[in-house]
Amino acid sequence: MLTVFALEGIGEISPGDDLAWIIGEAAAGLLQSGDILAVTSKIVSKAEGRVLQAEDREQAITDETVRVVATRAFPGGVTRIVENRLGIVAAAAGVDGSNTPEGTVLLLPVDPDASAARLREALETRFGLRLGVIITDTLGRAWREGQTDVAIGASGVQPLEDLRGTLDAQGRRLDVTAPAVGDEIASAADLVKRKSTGLPVAVVRGLEHLLDANSPGARVLVRNGENDMFRLGTDEAYALGFEAGKAANG
16 A cells, blocks of 8 residues: 655755755654655755746756757746756756745755765665665756756665566566556645645655665656657757758758
């Protein structure tokens, strides 16, 4: 049976805070071996000092951008979908201006997989349990309205459940099936964490079969350019093709 619940008692996080200790205090007496903790990236960024003095959020987005995917103007400004330094394609490069002091923005952790590993190791040592940790962030999705939480960091958890080579219920071989269980765990956790309730950490119980101390981390969920069939927005792809056609025709 799958059980998901949020940890209470985690207050505002500041740069330099011992996040593993704070989460451990909130989780004392509640964790079981096999549990997976889903931790909102915002509190990881705050604890790791990823708070940037930036009166101009747009400049911070530019600085974190590796590649522009699509840009759209709207009455209040411009939305930029870009690839950031982690290889994640997201609006505003993952730069967050909400729930931060005036004149500052939050950047994503430098290495979310390493952040997850540090938390997992500290919590496993403290409680003597086998655990998994996922660092989550909110992303929009192509072809779908709304946003959902996904895994941007993971430790001790297989983020992709590779079912290739197994058989379906009718005995047919599965050749491409690999559920993104890291993202599914993040989304399930978001149902109890929410965005404005001050509950940034959730415990997901009942998925101990996904625990793996040798997990490669959430980086395996990032689709690289070579395999990305939708590397540009529609307008951007059209403009690029138009310019290429003009150049080819002199």
